[in-house]
Amino acid sequence: MIEIKHKKDCCGCHACENICPKHCIEMKVDQEGFWYPEVDQTKCINCNLCEKVCPELKQYANPNALEPQALGAWNLDAEIRKQSSSGGVFTALAEWIIDQNGVIFGAGFDEGFRVTHRKIIIKKALAELRSSKYVQSNIGDTYAQAKECLGQGKKVLFTGTPCQIAGLYTYLQKKYENLYTCDVACHGVPSPKVFEKYKDYLEDKHSGKITKMTFRDKVKGWKSYWVTIKFENDKLNTTQYGQNPYMIGFLKDIYLRPSCYECTFSTIPRVADITLADFWGVGAKYPELDDDKGTSLLLINTQKGKELLLSCKEQIFIQECNLKYAIKHNPCIAGAVKPHPEREQFFKDLDNISFDKLIKKYLNPPNVLKRVKGKVWGILSRIKRRIFR
Ligand SMILES: Cc1cc2nc3c(=O)[nH]c(=O)nc-3n(C[C@H](O)[C@H](O)[C@H](O)COP(=O)(O)OP(=O)(O)OC[C@H]3O[C@@H](n4cnc5c(N)ncnc54)[C@H](O)[C@@H]3O)c2cc1C
Structure with a gap:
């Protein structure tokens, strides 16, 4: 049964809650406002699935991850690029998946401006996910929803912070050819x-x-x-x-989550197929990539990530860049931040x-x-x- 001894050892991904066959795990909020699992011991059957799917306990690392390829990029649709945080590449990838009758999972505001993960199946609704919301997103039951879609043979693009992607992989416990993942470069999630x-x-x-x-x-x-x-x-x-x-x-x-200061998922090699980031510092080395309209830094981390990007190449401008330079200007890609x-x-x-x-x-x-x-x-x-x- 999952037991959180130190808060830094739980990233709040909800994998344990999603997997529990007896629904006896509830994510409860602590004084700082972060979610942690609480087990109803009267219903627990000690199957230990919750421990098995915990990405922190498992120290999950993507077995398919290679040395990333770094690219400067943006969406060729100027309006989408304007509405996005960096170069708007997320929307180009998501639109291609929807064109294949696939589904997208990502973070949006609900009616009370709380940030929650949800499933999107039409292009128009991608606006909900577009642009960064700088607060921890509630995964809810989206891992279970994604598993259902994967089981039906649909292509799924799941996006989120690196720990949320790690939680998805450990929750699924098996490889799906129709699953694609994107993580955002994340220096931590606020309360x-x-x-x-x-x-x-x-x-x-x-x-x-x-x-x-x-x-x-x-x-x-x-x-x-x-x-x-x-x-x-x-x-x-x-x-x-x-x-x-x-x-x-x-x-x-x-006011970041305690686990963010010890994050083991913000590292190279990365956890997702593609990492989406702002290409901070781009203008000093690649002035041709800096028109101040938003340049994405893409890290292509797996063969699947390469294939996904290639499928969208009509929609995205890309230029190869130096990985070391990109990380130097965005250190959270390769390591955790220090607590204030x-x-x-x-x-x-x-x-x-x-x-x-x-x-x-x-x-x-x-x-x-x-x-x-x-x-x-x-x-x-x-x-x-x-x-x-
Ligand atoms: C909490 C947080 C911290 C970040 N820190 C950095 C950083 O230090 N350096 C850096 O270069 N980039 C950081 N980013 C990523 C950056 O802000 C952009 O999200 C990224 O460059 C993608 O931009 P885009 O233009 O391709 O797409 P956009 O349309 O801007 O991004 C949309 C994508 O972001 C996801 N998303 C939005 N909010 C959240 C959230 N709260 N939790 C999980 N996923 C979310 C959506 O699901 C969608 O996939 C951070 C993002 C978040 C959410």
Whole structure:
């Protein structure tokens, strides 16, 4: 029977809940707002399937993963690219799968702007999955749904964080030729409870319910993205990511899940067939790939990933790039981030002080001097790279 002794040993993938034949495992939320399994011992038959499918206990690694091939890429449909976080490659892959009568699984907002995984079968509905939502997505029973579709012989594209993809493979326990997977480069998932509190704070401040939310609005370009939130009273809250308190906390790694700081799935070789990422730093080495409309970094990790990309080649612009360079500018692809020194205190304060006060204490933008220093340092590094290229 699954027993979580240390929180860092559970990534909250829901594989144990999905597999339990007696439905005696329920994912319950802890004080920080993350899901952990709780077993009803009166119903448990000690079959140990829950332990068998735990990707953390199993230390899952994809047996088919090769040394990745790195590509700079984007979707040739300009509108889709604009609506996507990086180059919009996810939509091109998903559309091809749907053209083959396949199904897609990924993360979208529900009616309460909670992030949940769901099944999509028509192209129009892919808009729900498009664009990153920076909060842990609830897998629900989507592993079981994916298994059913795979059993019916349908092509399935399952997308999610690396640990969610690892959880899917361990849950399935067998190889399916019709399964394709994409993981996102993930430096960690924020607490859904913090996200709830942020939304409540915004709705209070703007006296209205949220009707639309975009973490990656390209209104001023891809690199300097904005967070845009609309309310039912037509009010608009829009801030550059570096000024947005929620994004500041996310990028400081202050409220990520404990397992994210020890993540064994954000590594090379990768867990999924294809890894989707932002190609940060692309302009310094490949200026031809940087028009500030969004460039995806693709890691093609398996033979199946190669075949999937090849099937969509009419829809995607691609250019081969250097893997080491790409990882240098996006280190979370090959290793876990470190916890923020104030993480523990932040979660102690979460239930005790208002969000307004949390912002003042932890989530303020760096001061002007620090920002100017950062910019100057960035310019000098770029000049240095150009000289010594
Ligand atoms: C929590 C999180 C952290 C990330 N951190 C980084 C990073 O440090 N560096 C980096 O380069 N890229 C990171 N990414 C990935 C990046 O933001 C883009 O998602 C990726 O480049 C794909 O972009 P796209 O334009 O191809 O497709 P898009 O349309 O932008 O992405 C859609 C895809 O993202 C998936 N997705 C969206 N939200 C979630 C979620 N909450 N959980 C699981 N899957 C989700 C959808 O299922 C879909 O497959 C992160 C993504 C998430 C969700």
